[in-house]
Structure formats: C-alpha cells, structure tokens
Amino acid sequence: MMRALSFLLLVTAACSGPAPAQAPAGQPAPVATAQADPLPSWNDGPPRRAIVDFVTRVTNEGGPDFVPVPERIATFDNDGTLWSEKPVPFQVVFAFDRVKALAPQHPEWKTRPPFASVLKGDMAGIAAAGEKGVLAVMAATHAGMTTDEFSASVREWIAGARHPKTGRLYTQMVYQPMVELLSYLRGNGFKTFIVSGGGVEFLRPWTEAVYGIPPEQVVGSAGKMKLEMRENKPVLMKLAELDLMDDKEGKPVGIQSRIGRRPIAAFGNSDGDLQMLQWATAGGGARFALFVHHDDAAREYAYDRDDKLQQFNAGWDEAVAKGWTVVSMKDDWKVVYPAQ
Amino acid sequence: MMRALSFLLLVTAACSGPAPAQAPAGQPAPVATAQADPLPSWNDGPPRRAIVDFVTRVTNEGGPDFVPVPERIATFDNDGTLWSEKPVPFQVVFAFDRVKALAPQHPEWKTRPPFASVLKGDMAGIAAAGEKGVLAVMAATHAGMTTDEFSASVREWIAGARHPKTGRLYTQMVYQPMVELLSYLRGNGFKTFIVSGGGVEFLRPWTEAVYGIPPEQVVGSAGKMKLEMRENKPVLMKLAELDLMDDKEGKPVGIQSRIGRRPIAAFGNSDGDLQMLQWATAGGGARFALFVHHDDAAREYAYDRDDKLQQFNAGWDEAVAKGWTVVSMKDDWKVVYPAQ
Numbered sequence: 001m002m003r004a005l006s007f008l009l010l011v012t013a014a015c016s017g018p019a020p021a022q023a024p025a026g027q028p029a030p031v032a033t034a035q036a037d038p039l040p041s042w043n044d045g046p047p048r049r050a051i052v053d054f055v056t057r058v059t060n061e062g063g064p065d066f067v068p069v070p071e072r073i074a075t076f077d078n079d080g081t082l083w084s085e086k087p088v089p090f091q092v093v094f095a096f097d098r099v100k101a102l103a104p105q106h107p108e109w110k111t112r113p114p115f116a117s118v119l120k121g122d123m124a125g126i127a128a129a130g131e132k133g134v135l136a137v138m139a140a141t142h143a144g145m146t147t148d149e150f151s152a153s154v155r156e157w158i159a160g161a162r163h164p165k166t167g168r169l170y171t172q173m174v175y176q177p178m179v180e181l182l183s184y185l186r187g188n189g190f191k192t193f194i195v196s197g198g199g200v201e202f203l204r205p206w207t208e209a210v211y212g213i214p215p216e217q218v219v220g221s222a223g224k225m226k227l228e229m230r231e232n233k234p235v236l237m238k239l240a241e242l243d244l245m246d247d248k249e250g251k252p253v254g255i256q257s258r259i260g261r262r263p264i265a266a267f268g269n270s271d272g273d274l275q276m277l278q279w280a281t282a283g284g285g286a287r288f289a290l291f292v293h294h295d296d297a298a299r300e301y302a303y304d305r306d307d308k309l310q311q312f313n314a315g316w317d318e319a320v321a322k323g324w325t326v327v328s329m330k331d332d333w334k335v336v337y338p339a340q
Numbered sequence: 341m342m343r344a345l346s347f348l349l350l351v352t353a354a355c356s357g358p359a360p361a362q363a364p365a366g367q368p369a370p371v372a373t374a375q376a377d378p379l380p381s382w383n384d385g386p387p388r389r390a391i392v393d394f395v396t397r398v399t400n401e402g403g404p405d406f407v408p409v410p411e412r413i414a415t416f417d418n419d420g421t422l423w424s425e426k427p428v429p430f431q432v433v434f435a436f437d438r439v440k441a442l443a444p445q446h447p448e449w450k451t452r453p454p455f456a457s458v459l460k461g462d463m464a465g466i467a468a469a470g471e472k473g474v475l476a477v478m479a480a481t482h483a484g485m486t487t488d489e490f491s492a493s494v495r496e497w498i499a500g501a502r503h504p505k506t507g508r509l510y511t512q513m514v515y516q517p518m519v520e521l522l523s524y525l526r527g528n529g530f531k532t533f534i535v536s537g538g539g540v541e542f543l544r545p546w547t548e549a550v551y552g553i554p555p556e557q558v559v560g561s562a563g564k565m566k567l568e569m570r571e572n573k574p575v576l577m578k579l580a581e582l583d584l585m586d587d588k589e590g591k592p593v594g595i596q597s598r599i600g601r602r603p604i605a606a607f608g609n610s611d612g613d614l615q616m617l618q619w620a621t622a623g624g625g626a627r628f629a630l631f632v633h634h635d636d637a638a639r640e641y642a643y644d645r646d647d648k649l650q651q652f653n654a655g656w657d658e659a660v661a662k663g664w665t666v667v668s669m670k671d672d673w674k675v676v677y678p679a680q
C-alpha cells in the first residue's frame with residue numbers, strides 16, 4: 001500500500017512543479033495501409049524486424065523455436081506502452097475529475113484537504129496533503145461503491161474527458177503502432193494481456209473496444225472487494241484496501257496469480273516493467289522483450305533516465321546488456337496516435 | 341485463513357470417523373456417441389433440455405435472449421462438479437502424499453504432530469492436531485517452494501496417484517457428462533472457466549489436458565507469492581499466507597478480480613457454490629444456474645443436506661425456489677466417469 005501511495009504522492013508532487021517545456025503533440029496525417037502489411041505504422045528498422053523475426057520463428061511449425069498456440073502469451077504494460085502517461089497517468093486525472101463530479105454531494109470538501117486543493121486545481125496543496133491526502137482521494141473515488149457503479153463512472157469519464165495538451169479523448173491517445181502490434185500478435189495465435197500498474201477496474205470497461213483485449217485478459221493493481229446483499233441482490237463493494245500492487249516485482253506475481261502461465265513476450269516502457277520482462281525472458285525457448293523509449297518530444301513526450309514518475313534507467317541498461325528490443329518512438333514509428 | 345483451516349480441519353475430522361457404507365463405483369460401459377449429439381452421456385430429461393434450450397436461446401442471433409460471443413462466460417466449480425470429491429477432496433490426498441514423499445528429508449516428522457499422524461495414516465491424530473496442524477501440513481506441502489517446483493510436484497502426483505475406491509487415476513474421476521457440457525458450451529462460443537475453492541496452482545498443471553480449460557481460465561484459492569532472485573533468475577516463492585479464499589462469498593470476488601466479467605451461466609454442486617450462482621443469475625438477460633446433485637451411491641457417492649464437508653442444503657432450497665436446474669446424477673447421466 002505504501003508503494004501505491006508513494007507513487008501517487010510522487011505524481012502530485014511532480015504535477016506541482018513547473019510545467020515542462022514540451023512541443024505540443026501534432027496531429028499526424030493518416031498513413032496509407034498496405035493490405036499485406038500488418039504493421040503499417042512501423043518504420044523498417046531493427047525493432048520492427050526483431051518483432052517479425054520472433055513471430056515468424058515461434059509460429060514456424062517444425063522449426064526449432066516453434067511455440068504451440070496455447071503458450072503464445074504476450075503481456076503488455078499499459079501506461080506509456082499502449083497509451084500516453086504524461087503529464088500524469090490518466091487514472092490520476094480520472095480521480096481528480098471524480099472528486100469534482102462528486103463534490104456537490106460533499107459540501108464539506110470545499111474546505112477539507114486535500115479535496116479543497118483538488119477542487120481548486122492546486123497541485124502543490126494536494127502534494128502537501130501527503131500520503132494521507134492521496135489515500136483520501138483514492139478512497140473517495142475508487143472505493144465505497146459497487147464494482148458496477150465504479151465501472152459506470154469510468155465509462156462516463158472515458159467517453160468525454162480530453163487530454164489537456166492534445167485535446168484528444170484519452171482513448172485516442174493510444175499508440176497506433178502498438179495497437180497494430182497487438183492485432184498482429186493475435187493474428188499469429190497469441191493471447192494478448194495487459195499487465196498494468198494502473199487499476200484493473202479502471203481499465204476493463206474500455207480495453208476491449210480500444211485494444212481488442214477483453215476484461216478477463218486485463219491484470220492490474222486492485223483493491224479488495226466484499227460481497228454484500230443489497231435489496232436481495234448480491235453486489236461487490238470496493239474497499240479502500242490494496243489487494244494487488246501490480247508494478248515492479250508485483251507484475252510477475254500478478255501474471256502468475258491471474259494468468260498462471262509465463263509469457264513468451266513482454267512489452268513495457270519503464271523500470272516498473274523490468275521485472276515483467278525478466279520474468280518472461282527467464283523461461284525456456286524463444287523469448288521476446290521490448291521497451292518503448294519515449295524520445296519524441298515533438299510528437300509525444302521525451303523522458304527516460306531521470307524521470308521522477310516513470311523512470312527508464314535500470315531497464316534501459318538491462319535491455320542493452322541483454323539485447324532486448326528498444327523502440328525509438330521518434331525513429332521507429334511513422335505515427336504515434338491513430339488518425340482521427 | 342480461518343475458514344480455509346476450518347475446512348481442512350473438518351476434512352480430517354470427517355476422515356477419522358467410520359468409513360461410510362457405499363457401493364463401489366462400477367466401471368460403466370462406454371456409450372456409443374452419435375455424431376450429431378454433443379451431449380451423448382446425458383439422458384433426455386429436464387436438465388439436458390434446459391441446457392440445450394439456454395444455449396439455443398443465447399446463440400440465436402436476432403432473438404430476444406441473444407448474447408454476443410465475448411459475454412458468453414461460463415464458470416464451473418471443480419470438486420464435486422467436474423470431478424469427484426469423496427471420500428475427501430483430492431487436494432487433501434495430494435497434501436498427505438506430499439508429506440510422505442518429503443518425509444525422508446524431514447526425519448523429525450516421525451515424531452512431530454501432525455506429520456507423524458499423516459505418515460501413519462492416523463486421521464484421528466491429524467484431526468486432534470487442529471488448525472495449527474493443518475496449517476503446518478499446508479505450509480510444508482504448498483509453500484516454501486517456487487511455483488515451478490510446486491507445479492512439478494502436482495504433475496508428478498497426478499500422473500500416478502489413484503483413487504482408493506475406484507483405483508482410477510484422479511484425472512479419470514472427472515464426470516464424462518460435464519466434460520461433454522464444457523465442450524458443448526465452447527462449441528457455442530462460450531469461454532469456460534473453473535472457479536474452485538481448491539488451490540489454483542494445484543489445478544492449473546492438468547486442467548488444459550483434462551477439461552480443455554487453459555491455466556489463464558482457472559480461478560481458485562491462492563496463497564501469496566514473492567518474487568526472489570535465485571542464481572540471477574527470478575523465481576516466485578509460494579508463501580504460507582492466504583491471498584484468496586475462493587469459496588462461498590469469495591467466489592464472486594474471485595470472478596470479479598480474475599475474470600472481470602459476470603458469467604451468464606454457473607455450475608456447482610454444494611452450498612459453497614451458491615454465491616457464485618447468485619452472482620451469475622443477478623445479471624440482466626438470459627442466465628443459467630445448475631447444481632449437480634450427488635444422489636448416486638451406486639456409481640459415485642450420495643450426499644447432500646447433511647454432509648459435513650460439502651453440504652448441499654441452502655443451495656438446493658434456492659434452486660427449487662428459483663427454478664434453477666438440479667441434475668440427478670442417478671437419473672440424468674448415462675455414465676459418470678469416462679470409459680477407460
């Protein structure tokens with residue numbers, strides 16, 4: 001729990017600093033899709049070639065690296081790997097927006113920290129409220145309601161909320177090349193899973209429509225739940241107590257507890273994903289590990305070794321040492337976001 | 341944790357009583373399978389008709405009860421629903437057999453309760469050791485090792501251990517009509533899941549071969565895990581601490597946390613499954629709930645309202661009140677076990 005809180009505290013601390021100087025993300029022109037090319041948004045560089053080579057090897061029946069279909073498990077981090085995560089992970093925006101939406105039912109929030117700071121958009125005030133404040137915001141927006149009620153609040157938010165910089169819906173902030181990669185893998189017999197540090201109940205309402213990944217293939221951080229009867233019908237109440245922190249060393253735990261099979265390919269973008277990539281590549285036979293490197297300040301964001309929230313440092317070193325694939329957003333992707 | 345322990349304590353207590361008078365399970369002759377019949381081991385009674393009617397309705401595109409393929413989630417209890425669970429749940433036999441297998445490395449067990457009792461087959465002695473004793477057996481056989489080591493021990497055991505009454509391998513103690521039902525549902529676009537009070541790591545090594553259910557579609561009781569590095573490779577250590585008790589009110593929690601989508605059909609055999617069936621049927625649209633009633637002392641076992649371990653009492657009453665399907669093993673199944 002402390003780690004989850006520390007993370008969110010860091011988020012608010014980072015938000016309270018001066019806005020980083022970054023070029024606004026442009027709207028890339030849609031790229032014509034060759035019928036035969038499953039990865040039209042990828043430039044023909046080493047990462048694309050490594051992906052195609054791996055998929056070709058594991059699907060080559062009779063070849064030395066062949067992997068039977070049921071074992072073709074691929075796991076993807078979400079924030080920063082499948083969609084953007086700057087200036088703050090979008091679930092944090094959701095939490096703050098929910099505070100604003102719920103405020104009319106909580107007149108006391110106008111003066112109570114950290115809610116008063118959230119309502120005023122005072123990030124320094126939120127950061128000053130510390131872990132206790134972050135916990136209060138998470139409890140008010142992610143617990144004390146049924147799973148159905150929470151899902152409804154996510155659906156409503158994701159249908160209308162827009163990114164402060166691009167003005168896009170958050171579901172339009174997914175990486176087009178990664179969406180193509182998911183589809184390419186599934187077309188080759190892979191089962192694609194999300195394994196996210198973000199909340200599983202925050203992801204499930206929209207991942208099927210956006211990524212083609214059904215709820216039962218989403219693993220994420222989770223709170224405890226309790227079955228209760230309400231008007232003679234069972235409901236699941238979301239509790240303000242952590243059940244799984246699906247980040248760093250928690251990712252292999254989440255994979256084993258929810259999937260029960262070691263992935264043969266894993267995809268991430270920061271040190272929070274390193275243990276997942278280590279876990280995937282520690283199995284026998286052909287293995288694939290890939291990091292997305294955010295080096296594209298013009299079209300998205302540029303951050304890596306020194307980032308306060310999503311550091312890509314130990315992971316980068318290990319990727320270089322072990323020959324894992326590192327994708328340069330700038331060089332390897334023709335477009336970042338889907339055409340609108 | 342206390343409930344898990346109480347359950348195992350009950351098991352040992354039940355085992356220490358006099359052996360119940362039951363007819364040995366016969367070896368039924370294999371039944372000829374009509375090519376067109378997906379449920380050849382089911383007699384043409386109300387349960388079979390209810391199953392076929394439900395599947396016909398939810399797959400009838402354009403009909404009022406149509407359910408899109410991704411929402412066709414079916415969840416099955418395992419012990420007593422997909423395979424036998426008498427005289428004790430087979431995982432308990434596994435635990436005791438593991439104590440015997442590990443005994444040479446633990447000379448001190450010869451005199452230490454409850455291990456000494458397990459080694460002597462003294463069920464009264466095991467029961468007398470109470471919860472602490474059961475916890476010690478579970479910790480010694482299900483924790484303190486890596487997930488890979490535990491899986492290997494399950495694979496080894498399940499390949500050779502035989503049921504005390506039928507002499508069959510435990511994987512040959514599955515219910516042939518239920519295996520056909522799983523296949524029938526999958527043939528109609530359903531995704532079939534196990535949601536078991538038994539241990540998820542005990543089930544996953546063999547459910548794919550035996551039921552056609554892959555590891556990632558198995559939900560069960562689980563212990564906590566911890567990532568450790570061993571000779572520069574990550575391993576997951578199984579800890580002697582409960583993470584999910586996937587029984588009774590824990591089943592909807594297990595379904596939501598691992599599957600994240602409410603099943604439209606649920607299958608059980610005892611009060612431990614009642615909350616799962618309530619959860620499944622509380623959703624909108626066409627729903628199906630089924631209990632297997634063990635009323636077949638000649639071919640399997642007969643137990644229901646007064647059973648100490650697997651009571652079928654409140655569930656039976658609710659099934660009658662709500663018109664759920666109750667399968668009579670005696671009347672509705674042509675055979676119980678697969679032909680050998």
